[in-house]
Amino acid sequence: MAILLLMGKRFGMSSNLETMCTIGGAGKISDYFKTNVKSKSWSLLVVLGVVFGGYLGSNVLTNNKGVAISEMTISMLNDLGFSSAGKAYLPSELFSTSSLSDPFTVLLLLVAGFLVGFGARYAGGCTSGHAISGLSSLQLPSLIAVIGFFAGGLLMVHFFFPLLFGS
């Protein structure tokens, strides 16, 4: 809680109370369309910071890489063929280097990324932008978007996962 408060404060103090999403998205768009890259350069620095933070968090500060998800979740994932459930930070079935040799996995990752990138820009934000910043400032469009996020997520997990990963 204290950490999140600090995070909120930090975001609040940075003169742009912008969101991680606009940061990611806007930086990307400006890179491609060469519009005002300079005014967005700060957001790229935050991105670099996040990359560095990810490195620190997983290599320097970590003690146990397994994520303690519930037993029920583990057994459901095992049924879908994810044997690394509960033992790793990310499923090795999708995110190990060897999975890169499987064209189907690569395609899945590409499609997932495409949906996230396209959807985030279309909806005008993502988890941090709409769910955290948007809901915090009590905005209706953000609520609609967040409902959309969950509808999409539920659809994927409950309907598409059995089709994609089921044996």
Next chain:
Amino acid sequence: MKNIAFFFVGTFFGIVLIKSEAASWFRIYEMFQFESFHMYGIIGSAVTLGILLMQIIQRGKVKSISGEEISVAPKKKTFKANAIGGLMFGLGWALAGACPGPMYALAGAGFIPILIVLFGALIGALSYGLTKSKLPH
């Protein structure tokens, strides 16, 4: 100086994402199975604190360190865009198990395949930029 501050805000956010397990594919899956309070706790407490902070900022007219007034740019009210974009994002979020913030953190953590997801996200954002005028908003 200011640039360094941005970098460290990012660093801090990256560590939080990794350590809180918000960047874990498993946690996202679990959230959509309603099997754990974990992610709802993280998002919920962030929103609760965010609301409190926003109220304090708005009521007290708090200035940022550079002296500007703090405001969150209002999101555009475009129901179709929010709904359709949200739905697409949700599908990708559950499949990739990561939204843009955690993707960067995971790249830093050394998960090479996340770069493919990031590449896909770049293409997605680019495609949106290119097709924007033809989409319902």
